[in-house]
Amino acid sequence: MRSATSYSPPPIDPRAKDQHASASERSPLEASAEAIHFLNSLGKEELQMLFFSETLAMVSNTGEPQGELTIEVQSGKLKDKFDVVSHYPFVHASCRGFMDKTICGNSVRGYLSWNLRTIEQHSQEFIKFHILPMERKMSLLKEEDQLVMNRSIKEGEEVKTEVTFIPWDSTVGFISEAANLLLLRVMAWRQMVPNNARFLALDTEGKLCYSTYQALGSQTIQVDRQQAEVFIVEQTVHSDQGIPTSCQFYLLSDGHLAKRIQVGSPSYCLITKMPSLREEDEMEPHPVFKKKPLMWEEDMELYSKFLDRKLRLSHTRYLQQHPDAQALISDFLLFLLLRQPADVVTFAAEYFGPFAMHRPPSPALRSSDRRSPFRTLHTESS
16 A cells, blocks of 8 residues: 655654564555455345435433434446446435534545445545634545545645555455445344454544454334334444544344444434334245146137137138239229129129139120129119
8 A cells, every 4th residue: 555645744763763664564454254254245135125314313411412413325326437337335424513512524425336345435524613623535436456545634724635545455345434334234134243353444544454343232222202122233443543443333123223322422323213114025925826727628718719710820821822812802802992882792793703614704895784694684674
């Protein structure tokens, strides 16, 4: 992992030379096999069951309202460099409130793969001190075979920026802020935390470190005058630069966050309205219908349809074999519609009469008043 900064680092104390050399020679951090196996076990259908939004109230330890926390997980669209659109889990969380009567807040937006690898994430944190406002921004973006991290810290008018390149292979088992929110829902849905799982995370200084999760058991709490059982998970980020930071999450059975406590913080987040718990749809077995023999020959309606179909096929086959018959009938119908005679039978007899084998052919120029053998004497006399 290499980094480039826009400000000059402080000079290195010669006495710390040996310590710096030993730190640089350490092998890169790696997630445990249990953590990687847990992430690889995730499925698209399971994660889609955890797509919902929720809102929690921020209150102080004395019960005073201080702000609001909103978490939303949904399906998002993301284009790659070839403009191909793909669907990924999209996590958006924001928190805004007061700390010692000072406005503060943070937000995170991230696109994740279906095994919670971070593809893109943008986060922001601010505290509006009257004298020296502070703002931190960080972005993570997958580019080719590496994860690019951009960090900026603004204190008053001074801005410090830093760019870090992390090899993509080194991010296996890495859990970003956005991925952590969805991972907690998975643990609540499964009601379990993988044993001996050691993930990777970023500390407050943007350095890779270990992150562990521990199940603290179940507890019944009161939410909106209702009793609800929650599954408690504690996450600990083990920073190499300082003391570990821990946060406890009280989760309902479908992944909703009921309570969040940052260890050492003077405030916490609490759900105020009991949500409708989602349950996995149980697939009922498809009904099996036994096949019954079809006695169609004994059914008059089916047998009649069979004969009609058989007769139509016979007629079609005959006309295909004798195209002259179809042409003859078409000519007769055309002539019939043009003349529109009152006596159709006699007209047909006169039309097909010349085709009889035992009669000599009629002259081409015959009188139109010549008596027809097919007309009755009564008709002619009238």
